[in-house]
Amino acid sequence: MASLLIVLAAAGGYLFGSIPFGLVLTRMAGLGDIRAIGSGNIGATNVLRTGRKDLAALTLILDAGKAGIAAAVLGYFLGTTAGLVAGGFAFAGHCFPVWLGFKGGKGVATFVGTMLAVFWPVGLTVIATWLIMAAIFRISSLAALAAALVAPFAAYAWGRPDVAIMAAVLTVLIYWLHRANIQRLLKGDEPRIGGKKDKAETDASADSEDPDTPVT
Template sequence: MDLLIPAIAAIGGYLLGSIPFGLVLTRLGGLGDIREIGSGNIGATNVLRTGRKDLAAATLILDAGKAGIAAAIFGYVFDPTAGLIAGGFAFAGHCYPVWLGFKGGKGVATFVGTMLVVYWPLGLVVIGTWLAMAALFRISSLSALIAALAAPITAYAIGRSDVAIMAGLLTVLIYWLHRANIERILKGEEPRIGDKKKSEQTDKDGAETEEN
């Protein structure tokens, strides 16, 4: 019984997180398979490349919301630990959805949604850090990497070791999924926000820019 609740939270969270809203919405919108557009990613950034800002916004909200909903449901029905597990596995489901051959998004929006629900002040720290770094460096992926790293550090500093552990694990996965971005950042080749020409060239070369 002690392992049953965590197992249910993990499975339920994963299944909720693995719903590929970007793919579903673009198909419903008559735009075909989002995996054949731009970088091939299912996140909101790639959906935006279709020219449908409404679908991109909906994808962003739903990708963030599905992890938050998973954490909220299991945290309410069972306990906060179950909520943390569900939120974490929803993040994993978004990044590695079984329905799409385990090829999903990079998890930034889903990470934010998880943080907002498991401990909302921490979610605000992540959002604020992203906005500040984006204004300073104008590089979306770098802003996301710094914001993600701020989460476990902040959680640990304020005494929420449970959240810090979960956020730390998710941050490690975010850095792994952004390894190509990190390489380009170090080379000074990562597209900046608003630099459409460079971003389009990056996609042509087959490299993935920052995705959700």
Template sequence: MDALYYLIAALGGYLLGSIPFGLVITKLAGLGDIRAIGSGNIGATNVLRTGRKDLALATLLLDAGKAGIAAAIFGYFLGTTAGLIAGAAAFTGHCFPVWLKFKGGKGVATFVGTVLVVSWPVGLTVIASWLITAAIFRISSLGALVAALAAPVAALVIGRPDVAIMTGVLAALIYWLHRANIARILKGEEPRIGGGNKTGTDGAAATEKDGAETED
């Protein structure tokens, strides 16, 4: 019976997480297909490139909320493990939505939403890690990478190995999805928050198309 519950949680979480709110919101606002501008991503960062901060904020909250809701609902009705599975599945659905040929966002907001629900102390650690790193280095993607790594460490510290395993797997996926960002960080070419252009010699247009910024 547990296996059936976990399967239901995984499927339900994936379907909820795969809702492309960034694409839906921008189309409803009459802005066309968000995938046709900037990095082509469906996350809040790319929605912000439309000039609509309100839509970007709505996308951010909805992308985080859908994962949190999945973890909360299935965790409440089917148990803690099912909640963890549902949250992880929602993250996966956001990054690889079946409706968009498995081309979605990079999962940062969805990751935060999941972790806040399954363990709010770990979630707050993730947020604090991003804010501190971004404030010091002014590189959004670096903040996301540090925050992702902080999650399993914080979970182990507070005695939640189950959360550590889940966040460790998701953190590994975040690093893989940010592999281009990591390469630019190492080269000193990743754009800084508010900088507009790269810190290197290439043009900003190429940076955006490659998805240099952290995309949710």
């Protein structure tokens, strides 16, 4: 019975997390396929390239909320472990949605929503880390990578090894999905928040997905 509940939590979390809100919202607004512009990403950063800050903000909220709702609701009805599994699979659904050929976003907003739902102090720590790093360095991807890295250590420090393990697994996935950003960071080519991109940076962004992180 316990195994069945975990499977149900995984399936429910994945299906809910795989809803591509950025794609749905931009199509409803008559802006076409968001995957055809900018980096081709379905997250808030690429939605912002349409010039619609309202849609970008709504995408960010919904991408975070879908994981948070999946983790909170299934955790409430099926137990803590099921909630963690649902949150983790909601993250996987966002990054690898079956409806889009398993090509989704980079999951930072979804990661934040999951952390807030399974253990809110860690979620707030992640948000605070992102804001501090973004304010200091003005690089969205660097802020996202730092915020994700903090999560498992924060969870362990608060006595939640279960959350720490899940956060560590998701952080590894975030780093893998941001490998192109990491390469640009090492080269010093990663664009800054609010800065103008030169042609090389624009081409680099078009070749890889941008992080699902707020830049509004």
